[in-house]
Amino acid sequence: MDAPSLTALEARLHADLEILQLPAPRWVPARTVDGQPVLDTVIVGGGMAGLTVAAALTQLGIGARVFDRAPEGFEGPWATTARMETLRSVKELSGPALGLPALTFRAWFEAQFGAQRWRELDKIPRLQWAGYLRWYRQVLKLDVRNGQRLVDLQPRGDGLVQLAFAHDVNDGARTTVLARHVVLATGRDGLGAPWLPAWANDVPAAQRAHSGEHWPAERLRGLRVAVIGGSASAMDAAATALEVGAARVDLLIRRATFPLTAKGRAAFNPGLVHGFRTLPDEWKWRFRHFLNVQQLPPPQGSTRRVSRHANAHFHFGAPVQSAVPRRDGSLRLDTALGPLATDFVLFGTGYRNDWAARPEFARIAPHVRLWRDRFTPPPGEEDQELAESPDLGPHYEFQQRVAGDCPGLERIHCFNYAATQSQGLSSGDIPQISDGAQYLARGLAGKLLAEEAAHYYAAMVRHDVPELDGDEWTPAVFPAYRDAD
Numbered sequence: 002m003d004a005p006s007l008t009a010l011e012a013r014l015h016a017d018l019e020i021l022q023l024p025a026p027r028w029v030p031a032r033t034v035d036g037q038p039v040l041d042t043v044i045v046g047g048g049m050a051g052l053t054v055a056a057a058l059t060q061l062g063i064g065a066r067v068f069d070r071a072p073e074g075f076e077g078p079w080a081t082t083a084r085m086e087t088l089r090s091v092k093e094l095s096g097p098a099l100g101l102p103a104l105t106f107r108a109w110f111e112a113q114f115g116a117q118r119w120r121e122l123d124k125i126p127r128l129q130w131a132g133y134l135r136w137y138r139q140v141l142k143l144d145v146r147n148g149q150r151l152v153d154l155q156p157r158g159d160g161l162v163q164l165a166f167a168h169d170v171n172d173g174a175r176t177t178v179l180a181r182h183v184v185l186a187t188g189r190d191g192l193g194a195p196w197l198p199a200w201a202n203d204v205p206a207a208q209r210a211h212s213g214e215h216w217p218a219e220r221l222r223g224l225r226v227a228v229i230g231g232s233a234s235a236m237d238a239a240a241t242a243l244e245v246g247a248a249r250v251d252l253l254i255r256r257a258t259f260p261l262t263a264k265g266r267a268a269f270n271p272g273l274v275h276g277f278r279t280l281p282d283e284w285k286w287r288f289r290h291f292l293n294v295q296q297l298p299p300p301q302g303s304t305r306r307v308s309r310h311a312n313a314h315f316h317f318g319a320p321v322q323s324a325v326p327r328r329d330g331s332l333r334l335d336t337a338l339g340p341l342a343t344d345f346v347l348f349g350t351g352y353r354n355d356w357a358a359r360p361e362f363a364r365i366a367p368h369v370r371l372w373r374d375r376f377t378p379p380p381g382e383e384d385q386e387l388a389e390s391p392d393l394g395p396h397y398e399f400q401q402r403v404a405g406d407c408p409g410l411e412r413i414h415c416f417n418y419a420a421t422q423s424q425g426l427s428s429g430d431i432p433q434i435s436d437g438a439q440y441l442a443r444g445l446a447g448k449l450l451a452e453e454a455a456h457y458y459a460a461m462v463r464h465d466v467p468e469l470d471g472d473e474w475t476p477a478v479f480p481a482y483r484d485a486d
C-alpha cells in the first residue's frame with residue numbers, strides 16, 4: 002500500500018467532491034452598482050467559523066469572500082493568544098469537514114503521520130489544529146483576504162450592505178465593498194471584547210493582561226503572578242506563567258470549588274444540534290441559563306499542568322474586591338480571604354458583548370434587537386449575558402428593534418458566539434460548526450433566490466436550449482372509437 006500523504010488525501014477529497022458534483026456552479030446573477038461589483042456574500046472573520054461558512058456557501062454555488070484583520074495563517078486564537086497544549090475537545094470531532102471524511106482533521110493527520118500515531122494521539126495539539134485550518138483554506142481554495150480590518154458596516158436601504166476595510170499593513174488604506182449579505186464570523190468576542198472587572202482599572206496596564214490578548218510570558222519570570230478565574234483559559238495562563246519560571250502563581254477563584262461535571266455534555270445530541278433554534282424561548286433561556294450558572298470544569302490535563310508545580314496555589318471563595326498599587330511597584334489585591342501581594346495579574350475572565358468596544362458596528366448597534374427587548378425571564382433566572390444577546394432571526398440575521406429604523410439590517414448574519422442564545426452552540430465551537438454553517442448557507446441560498454425570483458423566473462421563461470430535436474417521434478393518427486358491442 003502507498004504511504005499516506007497529503008497529496009493523496011487531496012486527490013481523494015477532490016474525487017469525492019467530483020462524485021458529489023460539488024461545488025455547484027455559480028448561479029447568483031452578477032451585478033454592479035455605480036461601477037462596483039456586488040459580492041454575493043462577504044464573511045468578516047477567517048477563523049474556523051468563517052472558513053466553514055465560506056466552504057458551505059461555495060459548495061452551494063454562492064460567492065463567498067472572506068476578510069480577516071489577521072495575517073494569513075494567524076486567524077483566531079490557535080497560533081496567537083491561546084496557551085493550551087492541546088484542544089479541549091476530543092480528537093474525534095469532525096468539526097468543519099461538512100460531512101466529507103477526507104476533509105476531517107483525522108484524515109489530515111493520518112495522511113501525514115499514519116493511523117498508528119492517530120490511535121496513540123490523546124488530544125489534538127493546538128498548533129496542529131492551526132495547521133489543519135490552514136490546509137482547509139488552501140485545499141478548498143477559499144477566497145480569503147488577510148490584513149483587512151472591518152471599520153464600518155452599513156446596511157443600505159437598496160438591498161446592499163456596504164463595508165469598509167482598513168488595510169493595516171498598508172498605512173490603513175481603505176477599501177469599500179458592496180455585498181448582498183454579510184456574515185459576521187468574528188469569534189468568541191465577536192460583538193464585544195475580553196471582559197475585565199471594574200477593579201482592573203486600578204492595576205497599571207503594564208502589570209495586567211487578559212488571556213484573550215497577546216502577552217509576553219517571558220516577562221513573568223521571577224514574578225509573583227495572580228490569575229483571576231477558574232476557567233480553562235485561566236488554567237492555561239497560570240500554566241504558562243509557571244512554565245516560564247514565575248516565582249509563584251496564585252489562582253483567585255470566586256467559586257467555592259471547581260464544577261466537576263460538564264453538564265452540557267448530557268444534553269448534546271442531534272435533537273439539540275438541529276432543534277435548539279426552534280425551541281420555545283422559555284426553554285432556550287432555561288438551557289443556556291443553567292449552563293451559565295453551572296459553568297464548565299477546566300480540562301483535567303490543563304488543571305494538572307498547573308497543579309504539578311509546587312508554587313501554584315488554588316484559592317477558592319476568593320473574589321477580588323480591589324487592587325492597590327504599592328510604592329515598591331508591587332500590587333495588593335484585597336480578596337474575600339484577605340490581602341495578597343503580587344506583581345502581575347492575568348485575567349481569565351472571559352468575554353462580554355459590548356458594542357462600545359466595537360466601533361465598526363456603531364451604525365447598527367442602536368438598531369439591533371436584543372433578547373432583553375422582548376423577553377422577561379422567570380424570577381431567579383435573570384442573566385445579563387443572555388439578556389444582552391442579539392435576538393436573531395431563523396438564519397442568524399439581526400432584527401430591527403424598531404421596524405423600519407434600519408432597513409437592510411436583516412442582511413447581516415451574526416455567526417459568532419453571540420448567536421448562541423438564539424441558535425445554540427452552532428456558530429463557534431468545533432462540535433456543531435458544520436451543522437451551523439450548512440444551515441446558514443442553505444438559508445442564504447433561499448434568501449438569494451427569493452430576492453431575485455423575477456430574474457430566475459425570466460431566465461426559465463427565456464430558456465431555449467432544446468433537449469429534443471423534434472424528430473424523435475411521429476404523431477399518431479388517433480384511433481377511431483368503436484363501441485365494445
Ligand SMILES: Cc1cc2nc3c(=O)[nH]c(=O)nc-3n(C[C@H](O)[C@H](O)[C@H](O)COP(=O)(O)OP(=O)(O)OC[C@H]3O[C@@H](n4cnc5c(N)ncnc54)[C@H](O)[C@@H]3O)c2cc1C
Pocket residue numbers: 045046047048049050051068069070071075076077078079082083084085087088089090149150151152186187188189234361416417418428429430431432
Ligand atoms: C483559547 C481557546 C481555546 C478553545 N478551545 C476549544 C476547543 O478545544 N474546542 C472547541 O470546540 N472550542 C474551543 N474554543 C472555542 C472556539 O472553538 C474558538 O473560539 C474558535 O476560534 C471559534 O472560531 P471562530 O471562527 O468563531 O472565531 P475565531 O477563530 O476567533 O475567528 C474570528 C476571526 O475574526 C477576525 N475578526 C474579528 N473582528 C474583525 C474585524 N473587525 N475585521 C476583520 N476581521 C475580524 C479575527 O481576526 C479572527 O481571525 C476555544 C477558544 C479559545 C479562545
